[in-house]
Amino acid sequence: MSGAFTKTMARNIFYGGSAFFIFIFIALTFDTVGALPERDHRENINEQVILGKRVWENNNCVGCHTLMGEGAYFAPELANVYNRFGNSKEAIIGFIKSRPVDGIPGRRSMPQFNLSDEELEGVAEFLKWTSEVDDANWPPNIQG
Amino acid sequence: MQYQSQMVAKPYFIAAIGLFIGQIIFGLIMGWQYVVGDFLFPEIPFNVARMVHTNLLIVWLLFGFMGASYYLVPEESETELYSPKLALALFWIFLVAGALTIVGYLAVPYATLAQVTGNELLPTMGREFLEQPTITKIGIVIVALGFLFNIAMTVLKGRKTTVSLVLLIGLTGLALLFLFSFYNPHNLVLDKMFWWYVVHLWVEGVWELILGAILAFVLIKTTGVDREVIEKWLYVIIAMTLITGILGTGHHFYWIGTPEYWQIIGSVFSALEPIPFFMMTVFAFNMVNQRRREHPNKAAVLWALGTAVMAFLGAGVWGFLHTLSPVNYYTHGSQITAAHGHMAFYGAYVMIVLTIISYAMPMMRGRAAANSEKAQVMEMWSFWLMTVAMVFITLFLTAAGILQIYMQRMGGDAAQPFMVVQENIALFYWLREGAGFVFLTGLILYVVSFFVGGEERKETA
Numbered sequence: 128m129s130g131a132f133t134k135t136m137a138r139n140i141f142y143g144g145s146a147f148f149i150f151i152f153i154a155l156t157f158d159t160v161g162a163l164p165e166r167d168h169r170e171n172i173n174e175q176v177i178l179g180k181r182v183w184e185n186n187n188c189v190g191c192h193t194l195m196g197e198g199a200y201f202a203p204e205l206a207n208v209y210n211r212f213g214n215s216k217e218a219i220i221g222f223i224k225s226r227p228v229d230g231i232p233g234r235r236s237m238p239q240f241n242l243s244d245e246e247l248e249g250v251a252e253f254l255k256w257t258s259e260v261d262d263a264n265w266p267p268n269i270q271g
Numbered sequence: 272m273q274y275q276s277q278m279v280a281k282p283y284f285i286a287a288i289g290l291f292i293g294q295i296i297f298g299l300i301m302g303w304q305y306v307v308g309d310f311l312f313p314e315i316p317f318n319v320a321r322m323v324h325t326n327l328l329i330v331w332l333l334f335g336f337m338g339a340s341y342y343l344v345p346e347e348s349e350t351e352l353y354s355p356k357l358a359l360a361l362f363w364i365f366l367v368a369g370a371l372t373i374v375g376y377l378a379v380p381y382a383t384l385a386q387v388t389g390n391e392l393l394p395t396m397g398r399e400f401l402e403q404p405t406i407t408k409i410g411i412v413i414v415a416l417g418f419l420f421n422i423a424m425t426v427l428k429g430r431k432t433t434v435s436l437v438l439l440i441g442l443t444g445l446a447l448l449f450l451f452s453f454y455n456p457h458n459l460v461l462d463k464m465f466w467w468y469v470v471h472l473w474v475e476g477v478w479e480l481i482l483g484a485i486l487a488f489v490l491i492k493t494t495g496v497d498r499e500v501i502e503k504w505l506y507v508i509i510a511m512t513l514i515t516g517i518l519g520t521g522h523h524f525y526w527i528g529t530p531e532y533w534q535i536i537g538s539v540f541s542a543l544e545p546i547p548f549f550m551m552t553v554f555a556f557n558m559v560n561q562r563r564r565e566h567p568n569k570a571a572v573l574w575a576l577g578t579a580v581m582a583f584l585g586a587g588v589w590g591f592l593h594t595l596s597p598v599n600y601y602t603h604g605s606q607i608t609a610a611h612g613h614m615a616f617y618g619a620y621v622m623i624v625l626t627i628i629s630y631a632m633p634m635m636r637g638r639a640a641a642n643s644e645k646a647q648v649m650e651m652w653s654f655w656l657m658t659v660a661m662v663f664i665t666l667f668l669t670a671a672g673i674l675q676i677y678m679q680r681m682g683g684d685a686a687q688p689f690m691v692v693q694e695n696i697a698l699f700y701w702l703r704e705g706a707g708f709v710f711l712t713g714l715i716l717y718v719v720s721f722f723v724g725g726e727e728r729k730e731t732a
């Protein structure tokens with residue numbers, strides 16, 4: 128890179144290019160935020176879903192599981208677990224409740240979090256709500 | 272070393288290496304848990320080990336970036352650091368806060384940590400990479416602001432170079448974007464979307480500016496090539512980084528509830544993201560080939576070239592591998608993501624920090640320019656062991672990922688459940704763990720190389 132192409136020109140491309148794309152990105156951010164209510168069904172976010180998300184966070188569930196493909200890859204995807212468990216909140220609650228305290232010899236096992244009935248109900252509602260978000264038909268199949 | 276105040280970088284680099292060791296130990300624990308599921312259960316469940324592994328990485332890289340800034344900004348600005356005392360005070364605050372956070376992760380259940388630290392007042396915890404208690408996050412902001420102030424004041428009172436300016440822009444972006452970590456709405460889709468404004472815009476945005484600036488500094492020093500040439504390259508590289516990387520954020524907006532147009536925008540722009548990394552490789556090799564001096568620190572030059580190559584492979588090639596939306600539909604959230612994450616972080620950010628440490632540490636330890644031949648040979652062995660090990664970790668995870676996708680997400684009714692597939696591909700997790708131990712061997716050699724004495728190597732040309 129020599130000759131006619133100067134450092135000043137390179138600098139101007141950096142500032143001009145960055146400013147332009149930052150502007151586009153901000154515009155798209157507003158457009159996306161405006162389009163989300165159609166897709167995320169936020170009218171269904173009730174107190175239970177809110178509690179469920181807090182339980183999800185406070186127990187660092189994302190440290191093992193993925194949720195909509197984001198998180199750790201140690202345990203199953205949960206954005207569609209509601210569907211995988213036969214559209215049943217009870218199945219989700221039953222699974223979380225029944226985890227052995229000392230694990231399973233030689234195998235991966237979810238810890239026993241000792242959640243209250245209210246918290247269990249919240250998590251199940253949160254996962255049900257998540258399964259209903261329009262996420263462009265991901266994951267590819269029921270196995271997540 | 273030209274300015275006494277550059278010495279404050281030393282504790283930062285030492286802390287960085289110490290935390291790096293911790294990160295690798297927890298990486299090995301997790302790798303073991305992948306194949307022996309009940310290892311350390313329930314004392315250290317996988318989620319805790321992972322949180323320690325990733326948070327230690329982030330913290331030690333930040334230590335590295337700060338150390339790099341304290342070292343190179345006085346030299347670039349041709350003046351002493353504005354306040355070495357502030358730099359030292361912030362070092363201890365950051366180290367203690369970081370250590371307490373890690374101890375908190377390990378000592379009590381995460382839910383207890385959330386409760387004790389008052390997460391209910393401003394809930395920010397429990398999101399990937401942003402697991403730190405809210406008070407730790409506030410501490411990070413305070414440290415970052417004090418650090419930025421110190422660096423900016425130094426730049427302002429001295430010579431303003433492109434390298435220090437680009438570094439400052441990168442660091443400012445790092446601090447500002449971190450503020451998005453305090454936004455945690457009840458709506459998961461919004462939460463996920465703005466979470467990426469920290470994570471993506473850090474590692475595929477402003478961190479690349481920091482990387483570019485440090486690399487440019489080391490190349491100026493070790494090759495003796497005209498500063499004008501190097502700075503022109505730097506501008507072109509970071510221009511391409513932001514032109515491709517900002518809208519490249521779209522490759523995270525395919526399947527989280529955001530509109531479908533992101534599949535096109537994200538695919539197109541993130542497919543271009545390897546370009547700045549490729550340019551970085553061409554740049555680094557060109558500058559070393561055109562060198563006007565034979566710098567006695569061969570190890571530092573090796574790390575610099577290694578950074579350029581491995582960043583291109585890890586971030587560029589392995590990123591491109593799964594960035595197009597029709598491909599990502601199948602690869603999203605699989606071991607392919609893990610493969611890419613490992614090599615990209617190692618190649619781009621681990622290696623650039625080790626580059627500046629390799630360049631700066633000998634001088635901070637009282638040598639004219641470089642370590643002894645013997646120490647450098649050992650350091651270069653550690654370079655090859657860690658780098659080759661990381662290549663194999665990436666290859667094994669990629670193989671595991673391909674098989675996982677095939678068994679779990681394709682094949683119609685024959686598709687198998689997650690846990691069944693995990694057992695089917697366990698062989699590759701064993702191989703990955705083996706490569707992990709090779710990595711640890713390299714890391715031990717790296718640390719040992721600091722204690723190898725001998726006659727200092729002199730400039731040959």
